[in-house]
Amino acid sequence: MIRHGISPALFLGAAFLGAICARADVVPGILLPLHEVRVGTPVEGIVAEVFVKEGGTVEKGAPLARLVDDLERLDLERAEKVLEKARFDHEAAQRLLKESIGTREEALKKSIEHDLARIQRDAARFRLEQKTLRAPIQGVVVARGRQPGEAALLHETVAHIVHLRTVEAQFFVEPAQAAVLSTGMSMEVRLPAPHAEAEAELVFLDPRVDAESGLCRVKLRLENADLRLTAGMRVEAEFPEKAAGHEQAKP
Numbered sequence: 001m002i003r004h005g006i007s008p009a010l011f012l013g014a015a016f017l018g019a020i021c022a023r024a025d026v027v028p029g030i031l032l033p034l035h036e037v038r039v040g041t042p043v044e045g046i047v048a049e050v051f052v053k054e055g056g057t058v059e060k061g062a063p064l065a066r067l068v069d070d071l072e073r074l075d076l077e078r079a080e081k082v083l084e085k086a087r088f089d090h091e092a093a094q095r096l097l098k099e100s101i102g103t104r105e106e107a108l109k110k111s112i113e114h115d116l117a118r119i120q121r122d123a124a125r126f127r128l129e130q131k132t133l134r135a136p137i138q139g140v141v142v143a144r145g146r147q148p149g150e151a152a153l154l155h156e157t158v159a160h161i162v163h164l165r166t167v168e169a170q171f172f173v174e175p176a177q178a179a180v181l182s183t184g185m186s187m188e189v190r191l192p193a194p195h196a197e198a199e200a201e202l203v204f205l206d207p208r209v210d211a212e213s214g215l216c217r218v219k220l221r222l223e224n225a226d227l228r229l230t231a232g233m234r235v236e237a238e239f240p241e242k243a244a245g246h247e248q249a250k251p
Contacts, residue, residue, distance in 0.1 A: 025241050029171035029189075031233040033162040034221070035137050039064060040155040042130045047146045052159060054144060058135040064144075064159045067152060069131035072124070079117070079124040086110070086117035139163040162231060167224045169200060169235050172215035177239045181205055187220055190236040191229070198222050198229075200237075 045067030052064050093110035096102030143160035146152050169189050173181075181202060189200045200220035209216055220237065222229065 025177070025238050026236055027171050027173055027177075027239050029169045029220075029235050029237060031167045031169055031222075031229055031231055031235060032219075033139070033164050033231045034166040034168055035139065035161075035163040037137055037139075037161050038157045039133055039136065039159045039161065040157050041067070041133065041152045042155075043067070043127075044154050045069075045131060045152055047148050047150050047152055047158075050144065050146070050148060050158075052141045052144060054141055056141050058139065058141060058161065060135055060138045062135045064133045064135055064141075065146070066133070067131040069128055072128040072131055076121070076124040076128050079121040083114075083117040083121045086114040090114035133158055135159075135161060137161060137163050138165065164227055164229070164231065165223075165225055167222050167229050167231065168203070169220040169222060169237065171218045171220070171237060171239070172210070172213060173218055173239050175209055175214070175216055177241065178205060178216040178218065180240050181218065187237055189220060189222060192234060195228065 047065060048068045049066045050064070051062075051066075052058055058064065090110045090113070093102055093107040097104065097107040139161040141159055142162055145156060145158040152158060183202055183205060185202045187200050187202060188197045190197055200222045202218065203221045204217075204219035206217035218239075
C-alpha cells in the first residue's frame, strides 16, 4: 500500500533548511574605530620629549611629542624683535606723514617693511610649531614611535591614535538586502556577552559590489562614550533577506 505524504527524512531536511533560512538575515560584522590616524613628523629632527604613552587618552590638539627646537625658538625671538623695530618705524612714518613732514614714499616703504617683518615672524612661529606634534583627533594612543634622543625622519610615524567614543559596525550583505536599506535608519546590533544589544544608525551604503564576494559593504554607527566596546569586536545584525522587487516568480 502506497501512502502519500512527506517522508521523515524529507521532513527533517525541510526543517533544517527552514532553520537556515530563518537565520539567513542574521549577518556577522566587526566593530571598527570611527577614526584611525598615524601621526607623522612634518620635519626631520631629534626627539626631545614624548608626552604620551601607549593606552593613554588624548584630546584633539594635545601635544604628543616635541623635537629639538632651540634654533627655531631663537629664530622666532629674532623675528619678534625685527617686527617690533619695523612697527616703530612704520608708526613714526605715519605720524610724520600726517604732520606733512614725511613723504608718502617713505611712509609706504616703512609700511612694506612692517608687513614683511610680520610675515617673517609668522613663518618663524610656524617653523617652531612644526617641532611639536599634536593629536589631530581625540582618541587612545595604541602605539608610539621614537623615544627621546632618537632621530625622527620626515613623515615618520610617532603615534598611532584611534577614536573609540564612537565606533562603526561593518557588515557585508547581499545586494538584494542592501536594496531595501537607506542611510539614517535605526537598527539593532547584537553584541557579544556580557553586552546585550545597542541601537545604531546606518551611515554608509557602499554603492559598489565587491567583485570577489558579490557583497555590498554597510556601516552602522554606535555611540561608545563609556568605551565598553572595542575595535575588532564581533557583532551581528539582522538584515532583510531581499526586497519584494527581487522576488522572481517560479513556473
